[in-house]
Amino acid sequence: MNSPLVFKEYIWLVNTIYQAKKISLREISNKWKETEMGGGLPLSRSTFNRHKIAIEEIFGLYIECDLEDKFKYYIGNAHVLQEDTIQNWMLSTLTVNNTISENLSSLRDRIILEAIPSEGDNLCKVIGCIKNDYKINIEYQKYSTSEPKNYLIEPYCIKLFRRRWYLLGKKSGTNEFRTLSFDRMIKIEITKDKFRMDKSFNAEQYYKDCFGIVSGDGTEVQTVKLRAFGTERLSMRDLPIHFSQKEIFTSDEYSDFEFTLRPTLDFSGYIVSRSSLVKVLEPQWLSNKIRKMHEDAIRLYQD
């Protein structure tokens, strides 16, 4: 049990520094004494330094010392902890693991979680191809009761979205991006055929313009204006539906919000589901589309 214990110390240390933003070793040590792990003893400088190196290796987080501010420690690349990055993912899942694992047996049935599929070897294989710029041959079946298709894909990035893994890649020889879901891949064949990755491509930017995972349907990035009524606007203020959301007008009855994104079908589905609480102001084609979706649905009940 020794090793997992040290792991806990790393996580505690990262969280403590991250929450404090800037903190001296003495302050860290005082907090440390109060924990069960510390058991009343201070955290020695040599242990701290060893942990610092391990944290860099395991999490890719740099704990830096500010010589001009009383030798306080801070996380040099803290910005990665605010994004959908590997570092944030590892730290957040391990922190949760830590909190709950101590009480495993007494808390059975009292904590319900959502597991993430690990996709076995496929995830590893695909990441390996991304690293080496190899094209992949994928036999893909969109639905289990439809016909399988073959794709030759130049892999660009993988993304976890709503507990599923996706591969974003270019159809070989074209400029078309495709998003393929890992759980629909029947066979993955690594070719020894190399491709040249488009250097201007930026995965983060690419997904910033998306509402969800749908991206390859040709919808252009554009400005969308929505009007939210009643309590909907309070909830939109608290939980923005997209990172580009801005409140541009407020009255007693409603608020107008502006977005920059690709209004793909999943976005339309979301707006339709809000019924009379959200109205599309711009663009006109989207407003027509939402109208038509409501009309089509009502028609189903008319015959």
Place this chain on the structure above:
Amino acid sequence: MKLYRIFKEYIWLLNTIYKAKRITLREINEKWQKTEMSGGMSIPRTTFNRHRDDILDIFGVYIECDPKDGFRYYIGNAHVLEEDSIQNWMLSTLTVNNTISEYRSLHDCIVLESIPTEGEVLSVIVEALKESQVLQITYKKYSSSDEKTYTVNPYCVKLFHRRWYLLCKRIEDGEFRTLSFDRMQEVTPTNTHFEKDEDFNTELYFRNCFGIVNNDGTPTERILVRAYETERLSMRDLPIHSSQKEIFTSNEYSDFELTLRPTLDFAGYLVSRAGLVKVLEPQSLQDKVRELHQNGLNRYE
């Protein structure tokens, strides 16, 4: 990275036995020797036994040996790895951590979604669950600007769509409530203890829910929906609720039966499938969905 290695070995061992269902130590070693971690060496029996103990400690998963079946190893409580249990969560997140940590250099090519850790709140609540401690929670709903303070008996914590919820019984009226962690303004443990209702079963409680909404008084009902075109293929692959059954299939559509509480979030889901899903029964839900579409349409008149 040495420390991390031992963790990786546990995860590898657990996954290998879980996938194989039943496997001898010799077979485990054959697989082990093919991995990079092993460096071609086998796992001595003593190390294997130590790993078994650690795995029980860390994951709460039992690796058992069946002397009547050629001393094959198997996971004694494998069912916990098939559920939304702590064990499955830990194993799956650590397995993913394992895979991706080797490729940290590719950080731009892997986009993840993190789970909010909710810092202190999660540990305070987990502690209260363990100790059956009454909690005082100051809460602000999304759809309101007022704060309210509740005194509650905590029953269960649930992660749903990457958000944490507490299921609790409000002391003032004895009603069960689901509170979202990110709306809690303040959580204070009290020194009062409560007796948990022994009849209460978490799994049963959530079984008839579509999502997390469960306290608006909607009774459980039998629901019949018709799905058209590709929607039915997608519903077959990804059932929208655990009770879903396909009861009729024609060339154009399929009918699915569900048993759940048709709360507002469920109606909202059906509305979002505009034109692809039609509610057949009950009439009340059909009227509701129709009305939601009509109201939505009226905004544009």
